[in-house]
Amino acid sequence: MTSATQPVVKLGLQLLRGPAGAVLVMTAIFVVATLAFFAINGREAVSLFQEMVMGAFGDSYSFSETLVKTAPILLTALAVALPARLGLISVGGEGQLYLGALFGTGAVLAAVDQPGWILMPLMLAGSMAGGALWGVIPGLLKTRLGVNETISTLLLNYVGILLVSFVVHGPWKNPNSLGWPATIEFPAGAILPQFFDTRVHMGLVFGIVAAIVLHILVTRSRWGLGLQVSRSNPRVGATAGISYERNVLIVMAVGGLLAGLAGIAEASVIQNRLQDGLASGYGMTGFLVAWLAGQHFLRIIPLSVLMGGLLASADSLQLYAQLPKASADILQALLFIIVLAVASLWARRSNI
Amino acid sequence: MEYFTTELLTLLFAALRSATPVLAVVLGEAMTQRSGVINLGVEGQMLLGAMTGFAVASVTGDPWLGVIAACCAGIALSMVHAILVLGCGANQIASGVAVLILGGGLSAYYGTPFVGDKIDALGNLNHTFVSDIPLLGEFLGPITPTVLITLLAIPAISIFLFRTRTGLRWRSTGESQDITRNLGHNPTYYQLAAIAFGGLMSGFAGAALAVDYTANWVEGMTAGRGLVAVGLVIVARWNPWYALPAALLFGASEALNLKLQSWGVDISPYLLATLPYMIPLSVLMLSYRGLRASGGGMPAGLRVVFQSAR
């Protein structure tokens, strides 16, 4: 080896020992695990894997579908990551998303005859209020009664989903829809703007802007510092005059608000109405993405795109290769397990 | 009056039957948490147990083989949590959610061919050896075997936990791993056993649901029962005896839901269906009040995980 290349190799090795190495190991294990999963189930592993990648990023249409899936994942991931910055483990993205859709739809139905410039802001405000409500409730339960937020958010998810079922089967059901439980179609003024003739919509922009703003606030501002301190040691925060209780309500509300936006975007753009089975597990996927990103707001953006790709390709493979939809769940879980294991071992190793 | 008594009694039996899967999970999870580990993956283990149990019962025609297979599936999946938490030192909540998603995915993937199958469910205990037991026989007759096994598990667990030395070390592991280690016992061993036991009980709970209670397999059929159970562990104060009333709470709210519908009460079934979540959640709120005042018996080692930010 020449002396000129040596420092480069050294630098490379150093990077490998850091997070870059961890990411590399994670990716390698995940690819092997995916191939193994396909092979075990008697599929042509390599070609299926290729199709999967193509299904996510192969052409402009697949990529646009990936971005369609990215928006709700990004928003629900932020709804997990922000509370996590205060040390809260919220798993309530799903319920908040449904409540956002519910309240947003409520606003649309209430003002259905109004022009778009009134209808649209009303709808968005309604969805944010609904999501925030489903975030603030566990927040209040935590600060007032000490109820663990993980359990309350998990239980409220089911309640949120059932509430949507209730309105679409009952009071808000479109009388002309025959047996189909759904509301009326949204008027044109209540459809979020879309880009380039695809289904990619404003929700994605909301998510990216929110991620950047949150990143700046949490890492640079005094408020963000307060979150970090309370997370690390709430007692020290209290001594410095930082209100843990107030911050719990703020992060839960803002998180819920973002997930609520995801809900109304799904209802408005993708379904054009409120109906059962609105979100198909985006809340859980968001939770997973937030953890994969280490609760880092900017890293959530590319990871949401990746995960959106996984979901989009699973949709297309379901159609073309008869791969059950559940395989997307299995692959997500495998990825999560691998990342958790490798990241924890990496952290433990660097502590020694 | 007599009508009322019969109605109440059938309601109670219905509540007990519907509570059994939840009770089994509460017992298992309480034992897991007694060792200082929380496992949210019980929901996924329950689903995998239900699917495996149903599939094996359907293929072999023997529901008992299904129950055993379900227990094994529960243990196997719980080992993922054990490896992540004990082996890698991963966050317990995150690892639990990973297991939850994995269990849901696996059960949906491999369970698809069995949707709509018919199986021989475990019958009730009439005309078995139980009916020959004087006095008790008549009372136990209408109960199914999974109910009886789960009920018998309560005293068994209680004796193990509070009367044996292994149980003592199990509890001390949950209170403080450091002290337990200082006293010369290996806490990891007890935590591994605790996670496996939680896996066993949640797999069994899945079987109780799919092979016994409903005799059916539907994707996602547990509908959050495992997660409700994790909440009910707190209501039960980590005590196997209190687990019964806590689980009956869920059973009663579900039975009430069905009963109200059969009585033709004019409330949307979707709103009624929120009861099995809302009632445990409400009791949880009240329960936390007391927990705050008294410490409530939460294993001290768990407090670190559970109330991470407080």
Added chain:
Amino acid sequence: MDIQLYNITKHFGDVTANDGVSLDVRAGEVVALLGENGAGKSTLMKMLFGLYPPDDGAILIDGRETTIESPQKAMSLGIGMVFQQFNLVPALSVLDNLLLAYPKPPFWTFRRLFHTSPRKAVLTYLHELAPGLAPDTLVRDLSVGQRQLLELVKVLNLDAKVLILDEPTSVLPPQEAERLWGLIRKLAEAGRSVVLITHKMQDVMACAHRVVVMRAGRMVQTLTHEQCTESSLVSLMMGDSNQRSAIEVTPREAFANRPPRISIRDLDARHGAQSVEDIRLDIAPGEILGVAGVSGNGQHLLADALVGLTPLARGEVIIDGRVLQSASRTPSTSDRVSYIPEQPAVNAVAADLSLTTNVALSHFRSLRFFPAWTPEEQLTRKIIQRYQVRPDNPALAAGQLSGGNLQKLVVGRELEGDKDLVVAAYPTMGLDAGAAHDIYQALFAKAQEGAAILWISEDLDDLMSYAHRIAVLQGGRVSGIFDPRECDRLDIGRAMTGEHRPASTQQPPEQKPADSHARAVS
């Protein structure tokens, strides 16, 4: 059983904890290992107990060289140790705790599965040492003295011939310490040997047959009980550090006729099982009010209530005529009140944030919305230099520093800037003598600038040397206020255990002529 430690040496990184130490302990003998904090006493004994191996030297038991690689091995040899930090599970009963520590029969033997048989065995010593203690009592309900007895019973249950006690009297009120001395003598008469790690003269004078004095990792001298005098021991123990500069406290006449800086009026507070009631105290500017008491008698809660971390149930706290805390307001902290809580490494720093951030927390309210970090870093460097915090990099996460260094950082942070009130709980606990000296100097200098000091301590000797008045907390109430010039340790001790009747819980600030302006260490 006779034990000989020969030429033991132990390094921790650059620090030499033990340097060629030799010591022998004979059966039936009480040996006191005397030295200041950080002299290397505990390290030596932890090697005998198998917690870490010596770098050099040998351990001989009954003349045979023995390697003790683990505490289990030490216990099987008959060596038992009672640590300052108890190994008890608070949520379990006395009996359960004893059973946990009892040597384990294999769990698969059915007869031993049910622990009714060892039940009797583990309780024998308990009935002997503490006849009044019910085995079903939860350990969390025991007093510190009872917990210590329980630890002793655990060691005796293992059939220990050699008992090592690490600073056993540091947490006990004077009378309970006397009871323990009696117990130690009794154990020695029964043929066991006892090694008493201590920095207190009283322990040595009361029960040691032989005294081994250690200083800075070396053995200085061995004396028999007859050869000992307190003054000779002190000079052996301190060595050159006798030359340490005097610690100045505010002269009494400086605040004799001044109105109180801080008044605590009829204060009640509750948190969980803890409560304080009916606290009435005034502290004048410049005055050092010591608070004594057995730990767990409300010190922690009183401090939290004063600085605004716990709401008051009744009463108020007045500072210079303004209300600082009151039962009718939500509690709030203030930048002019500083708080050095017990265990600062746990209670006063955010472990995963940088030292600079941790220092900036003391004036969080005055930071801009997007804070400027340069002045904060300069301030941090200043504190690091003044208190010799190591390592000295302000960008390090606080968790990467040792507890002692964090303690110095927190003291530095809290004493920075103008303060009206300083609440300090055990500010020197666990620190070596030099660092403790520096911290006392800084703390009492704050009093001379005019701050009122409320100083909670377990060390009666220090309290009696430096405090202007000593208030004793017992069961959440002030059970007595003493002038250290005219009371002795046992008076305070009686108040600590509640045997003392409070003659008057409220005394005006001292108005007697001051006798000493400054007190030096010895």
